[in-house]
Amino acid sequence: MKQSGTSALLEGAVQELASDVVSALRSGGHMRAEGTAVTGEAEHGVASAAVRVVGADVLLPHVLLHTSPTPGELTLFRESVAAYPPRPGAGGTVAWSHWAMTRVLRRFETDVPVSGEPDTAWLDEAGWQHLTHQLAVLAPLARPGEDCAVIRVAKGRPVDVARGFVRAVRRRDWRQAAGAGRWLTMLPGVPDTLGLDAGLDFVDLMGGQDPRVALQLQAARLMRQGAFV
Structure with missing residues (x-):
């Protein structure tokens, strides 16, 4: 039951985050600030996991529309990259999704290391x-x-x-x-x-x-x- 509830919570967070990205793409503006304003450890964990699911597209409005992410957006994105590295033997989509996240993060934080491309x-x-x-x-x-x-x-x-x-x-x-x-x-x-x-x-x-x-x-x-x- 707990796992099911956690999965539902994560799916809701993913849907909300994706909706925020869509809104930003349509308006040319930033995502809603409250989308990254989490108040507790549990909420923060869910938000970080949602960023990992949506992946590099979290920052897509800034890439396509040439805007700058807020400090809060960058912090949550950076933390998600660090929290969910590919495990040894991870599948190709997992490795490439992580690579894409580090690549897009480096556009805005030049000191971010980016490993070589997966095969x-x-x-x-x-x-x-x-x-x-x-x-x-x-x-x-x-x-x-x-x-x-x-x-x-x-x-x-x-x-x-x-x-x-x-x-x-x-x-x-x-x-x-x-x-x-x-x-x-x-x-x-x-x-x-x-x-x-x-x-x-x-x-x-x-x-x-x-x-x-x-x-x-x-x-x-x-x-x-x-x-x-």
């Missing part, structure tokens, strides 16, 4: 379904002007990601569809027949009430409009 061997030979699933999890890496091994893998397989996007829409997996759609906005060679803009609008209509879906869609729209790092 992509687990992605190089992945089938298109698995590739799309993994890229959707790693959607915070999909930022224009950036370069890393995961981005290079994605750029080499735009048709596979497009197929994965269509499959996710048909399966009504709106989070995966939104993440894949975000990648497709920055990949060269995406088939015109995909109708990406209409597809993103449909995902928004059907799943946009989920803040984590809305976050990916708003990021995709900003990138389509020319926002870049």
Whole structure:
């Protein structure tokens, strides 16, 4: 029961944080100050864990819109990076998500050490379904002007990601569809027949009430409009 309650509390915090990020992306402003104002150890732990789940996208409004995070935002983000390092043998998405967080933190705090890129061997030979699933999890890496091994893998397989996007829409997996759609906005060679803009609008209509879906869609729209790092 306690674990179930903790999971529900974390999910609520993640949804609230993602909603704050969406609001900041839409308004060009900062996230609500109360979003990072925690008053006790338990609340602080949940807030830190929520930052880890949302990942590098917590600071995405500042990256895309060229604003500066508040000290409170940076402190919580930094603490989350330190509190949740990848464990030995962690999967590729865990390692890359952590790498993305350290990379974006270094944009605002130049003394932050960033380790070398994790490998992509687990992605190089992945089938298109698995590739799309993994890229959707790693959607915070999909930022224009950036370069890393995961981005290079994605750029080499735009048709596979497009197929994965269509499959996710048909399966009504709106989070995966939104993440894949975000990648497709920055990949060269995406088939015109995909109708990406209409597809993103449909995902928004059907799943946009989920803040984590809305976050990916708003990021995709900003990138389509020319926002870049």
